[in-house]
Amino acid sequence: MVSAGMADHPRDEDLVAYLDGELALADRQALDQALSDSADLRARLEVLRGGDRPFRESFDLLLDAAPLERMRAALPDPTISASVISTTQTPPIPANDWRSLGIAAMLLLAIGIGFAVGFGTRSDMGDTALLAELDALEAELEEAEAAADAAPVATVKGWRQAVADYQVLFTTDSLTPDQGGDGALALASSQVGLNLDPATRAAAGLEFRRAQVLAFNSKPLVQLAYLGDDGVPVAFCIIASNKPEAGTQYEQRNGLGIVHWIIGGYGLMVIGDLPEERLNSIARDLRKSIQL
Amino acid sequence: MTEADHETVRSGLETHLPRLWRYGLSLSRNPSVAEELVQATCLRALERQSQFRTGTNLRAWLFTILSSIWKNQLRAEKVRTGGGFADPETELVFDGAASMETNNLLRRVLSEVSELPEAQRQAVILVYVEEFTYREAAHILEVPIGTIMSRLSAARGKLAGLDSSATNARKTRADEVGKN
DSSP states (O other), rough: OOOTTTTTTHHHHHHHHHHHSOOHHHHHHHHHHHHHHHHHHHHHHHHHTTTTOOOOHHOOOOOOOHHHEEEHHSSHHHHHOOOOOOSSSOOOOTOHHHHHHHHHHHHHHHHOOOOOOOOOOOHHHHHHHHHHHOOOOOOOHHHHHHHHHHHHOOOOOHHHHHHHHOOOOOOOOOOOOOOOOHHHHHHHHHTTOOOOOGGGSOOOTOOEEEEEEEETEEEEEEEEEEEEEOOOEEEEEEEEESOOOEEEEEEEEETTTEEEEETEEEEEEEEEOOOHHHHHHHHHHHHHSSSO | OOHHHHHHHHHHHHEEEHHHHHHHHHSSSSSHHHHHHHHHHHHHHHTTTGGOOOOOHHHHHHHHHHHHHHIIIHHHHHHHHHSSOOTTTOOOOOOHHHHHHEEEEEHHHHHHHHOOOOOHHHHHHIISSSSSHHHHHHHHHHHOOHHHHHHHHHHHHHHHHHHHHHHHHHHHHHHHHOOO
């Protein structure tokens, strides 16, 4: 750790390490000797000692200012975290646990929008609007959670509605910049047992941004997220299904268009705020890209 | 990855939230960005919890993740957009601490540290505030130990009122003497 010849010509770094108790015994002893031999060195040591401060005490002041409750609330709970970021075995998620999807979306939104507001920093209207949106979503989620707690027996909801509830929270900024990588696509592929790689570049005009493994009714639900025409968020979702095969159908949920179909033991859907024709064309491209 | 590991990361995250936020604040000097950093750190820690080994230093692991997210993702973005940074002269002492009846000395220290260049500020926070060893700090920042040493020494010199050019001149002289 210490430079060669330190005892002869100790540098400031060595003196500071000495003050910090970071020198190995032999180096410390050598420096002790050098200090006892040199008044200049002792004076230098004292100058550097003068750069000490009650750092920890000072910074402890900031701990109380941490928005602990908000951060805690944003922390996924154990079952939720496993459903959102499933890298290993996914613990069972209660049926219709839409909350997991909602909270995951909140997190992604919060990270994606890159806001810079508060405490007197500059913020333009765009940021403010996004934050207001975020606050509104938070309030909505809290309200809905309270309602869910009050009436635990909720109606069973299909996977398409769960996806729609999640997708509606996405903005262009949620998917900017590219959040892919880290083997997420490989993980997603292995979770559903399909090679999803071709689907990342199958549809003209869709820019692949990220793969995610979610869960619905304890089953892996893969979401490939894209930015489509004019930055509209589009998702291609896949889940194992034991229902009979069905051709593509169009529907609307939460104001978003959905094209869905069932083939080879999988339910698939494309969702986004795009015209029916456009979604159908994307669905055709993606359908061809998946070997089923 | 066992249940125990999972729970370790999960509960550890919760325990370290305030410290992670404080570190994020010291890097970005912006409370909102600090919060953003913590959230991103939480997500990534949970994503990668299988890489964490029970019995090793969870706090250092989490700081490494936050540090990397700042360095590789958020920092450039915030610098580019100017969105994340307070004005350079803005001090770390913001509403929370400033509104408290706090010891003036302690508040002055926050202010002094906030004025250090980012690299020095990081080293000071990690070693003197978080009390990581030089080795741990070097690992968190992915730099050699010598870099931590020179950053701390520069920071101390600055806080001691030393002119950095004088410090450099002295170093150069010492180096020259060393070569002879």
